[in-house]
Amino acid sequence: MRYSIFSLVRNALSYHQDWPKAWRSPDPKPEYDVIIIGGGGHGLATAYYLAKEHGIDNVAVLEKGWLGGGNTGRNTTIVRSNYELDGNALFYEKSLKLWEDLSQDLNYNVMFSQRGVLNLVHTDSAIDAAQRRGNAMRLNGIDAEWWTPEMIARQVPMLAIRNDGYFPVKGGLMQRRAGTARHDAVAWGYARGADSRGVDIIQNCEVTGIDMKNGHVIGVQTTRGAIRAKKIGLAVAGHSSRVAAMAGLRLPIESHVLQAMVSEPLKPCLDTVVTSGVAHLYISQSDKGELVFGGDLDFYNSYAQRGNFPRIEHVVASILYLFPTFSRLRLMRSWGGIMDMSMDGSPIIGLTPVNGLYVNGGWCYGGFKATPGSGWVFAHTIAENRPHRLNEPFTLDRFHKGYTIDERGAGPTPGAH
Amino acid sequence: MLLIKCPWCGDRAEIEYTYNGDATIRRPDPATTSDNDWLDHIYLRDNPSGRHDELWQHTSGCRQFVKVRRNLRTHEILRTGKTNDDFPEDAS
Numbered sequence: 001m002r003y004s005i006f007s008l009v010r011n012a013l014s015y016h017q018d019w020p021k022a023w024r025s026p027d028p029k030p031e032y033d034v035i036i037i038g039g040g041g042h043g044l045a046t047a048y049y050l051a052k053e054h055g056i057d058n059v060a061v062l063e064k065g066w067l068g069g070g071n072t073g074r075n076t077t078i079v080r081s082n083y084e085l086d087g088n089a090l091f092y093e094k095s096l097k098l099w100e101d102l103s104q105d106l107n108y109n110v111m112f113s114q115r116g117v118l119n120l121v122h123t124d125s126a127i128d129a130a131q132r133r134g135n136a137m138r139l140n141g142i143d144a145e146w147w148t149p150e151m152i153a154r155q156v157p158m159l160a161i162r163n164d165g166y167f168p169v170k171g172g173l174m175q176r177r178a179g180t181a182r183h184d185a186v187a188w189g190y191a192r193g194a195d196s197r198g199v200d201i202i203q204n205c206e207v208t209g210i211d212m213k214n215g216h217v218i219g220v221q222t223t224r225g226a227i228r229a230k231k232i233g234l235a236v237a238g239h240s241s242r243v244a245a246m247a248g249l250r251l252p253i254e255s256h257v258l259q260a261m262v263s264e265p266l267k268p269c270l271d272t273v274v275t276s277g278v279a280h281l282y283i284s285q286s287d288k289g290e291l292v293f294g295g296d297l298d299f300y301n302s303y304a305q306r307g308n309f310p311r312i313e314h315v316v317a318s319i320l321y322l323f324p325t326f327s328r329l330r331l332m333r334s335w336g337g338i339m340d341m342s343m344d345g346s347p348i349i350g351l352t353p354v355n356g357l358y359v360n361g362g363w364c365y366g367g368f369k370a371t372p373g374s375g376w377v378f379a380h381t382i383a384e385n386r387p388h389r390l391n392e393p394f395t396l397d398r399f400h401k402g403y404t405i406d407e408r409g410a411g412p413t414p415g416a417h
Numbered sequence: 418m419l420l421i422k423c424p425w426c427g428d429r430a431e432i433e434y435t436y437n438g439d440a441t442i443r444r445p446d447p448a449t450t451s452d453n454d455w456l457d458h459i460y461l462r463d464n465p466s467g468r469h470d471e472l473w474q475h476t477s478g479c480r481q482f483v484k485v486r487r488n489l490r491t492h493e494i495l496r497t498g499k500t501n502d503d504f505p506e507d508a509s
Contacts, residue, residue: 241464
């Protein structure tokens with residue numbers, strides 16, 4: 001059923017009791033053309049684009065829990081493409097372009113709001129670096145604006161523009177087309193779109209093994225029995241190392257915990273996303289009015305989906321330095337998600353040494369904004385058995401060949417990216 | 418807050434330490450090593466979900482490196498010791 005003002009009115013007349021389910025819950029078939037492991041945003045987007053762009057609809061998405069219950073439901077919902085290096089810039093810009101039409105494409109409101117992302121800078125050398133990045137973005141056809149402290153004071157009146165202390169605001173790089181989206185809606189919209197094109201979405205189905213024969217995948221073992229397929233895509237960021245180990249692969253990834261938190265709801269007061277690389281924080285206001293913010297990793301390997309208090313204190317202290325007026329707000333919730341921290345801070349999307357096995361992981365802090373682009377190039381990679389031009393730089397063997405994409409220049413230290 | 422026992426200073430809070438990652442990595446001999454060994458050493462990690470031997474440096478204390486065995490699902494610290502202490506595979 002197509003969602004529209006008419007379907008809304010029609011269903012209002014029946015007190016919204018008769019809405020059809022947005023997707024089916026089928027039992028797994030014995031064999032599919034493609035199996036996607038992981039029913040988060042990336043896995044569902046991959047299945048959607050496999051069916052829509054490549055006509056491959058005999059596809060199963062296997063999810064061990066519920067749709068979007070992992071990092072899709074745990075992020076701070078920021079979407080942007082303000083990268084300097086060509087590999088990153090072109091890929092994330094493709095993703096941002098898909099975001100701009102996503103609600104229409106899916107016939108599902110993902111509440112994409114292009115409210116802009118402002119990266120604050122606090123030192124003279126950071127001004128140079130930010131302007132250089134802004135120029136690189138514009139050369140790649142991506143919008144970027146330099147904002148002086150006076151412009152920031154006018155546009156973000158809540159922000160304390162002070163010229164003392166640790167983080168004086170010296171200016172900022174603004175990407176106006178960036179913004180936020182509703183994270184659950186992205187998973188649900190892609191699920192509904194994929195399901196309506198024939199994809200089987202199978203929840204509560206954990207993959208326990210990957211079957212191989214002569215260096216080629218032939219299927220998976222799951223908690224709901226064996227399922228055969230000649231092509232298998234991993235989209236399980238956070239746990240990529242564990243699932244890849246089932247096929248005998250070691251990945252250049254460590255799993256770390258990243259925390260986020262929300263305040264109690266407020267009247268609208270912050271109409272853009274504000275980030276600071278030095279203080280390492282990012283803050284925005286959700287449509288419900290809560291301030292959503294996060295900061296650094298806890299900086300140790302973890303699979304626990306929860307972090308510790310020193311990081312919360314650090315994030316809150318940084319927020320209060322820049323926004324002293326938020327000091328009397330109460331925190332409502334905090335939570336943690338497990339990040340695939342890759343060795344160069346960039347994702348891995350491509351082929352593996354095992355024939356028919358494709359990997360999509362290593363998203364570090366930035367998986368949410370990549371969801372449409374990630375699914376789009378991963379579907380191409382699986383369908384054609386070779387990467388698309390946009391994900392050619394993100395191959396698994398770049399570490400061996402020395403073509404790492406180290407946006408931050410931090411070297412092979414996963415926690416530092 | 419993790420409470421990590423430094424073999425020299427005793428129980429200290431996590432904020433006194435800097436994390437240094439997997440303690441099982443061994444630098445290959447540059448004279449005899451291959452490209453693949455370097456790839457393995459620099460980039461590839463087991464990244465287990467469960468028991469993990471790792472290094473923490475007591476940067477705000479004695480500055481010594483401490484070897485820690487920790488459960489990555491619960492954050493429980495199972496044992497700590499000096500970097501050259503042998504943590505048996507079969508023990509917790």
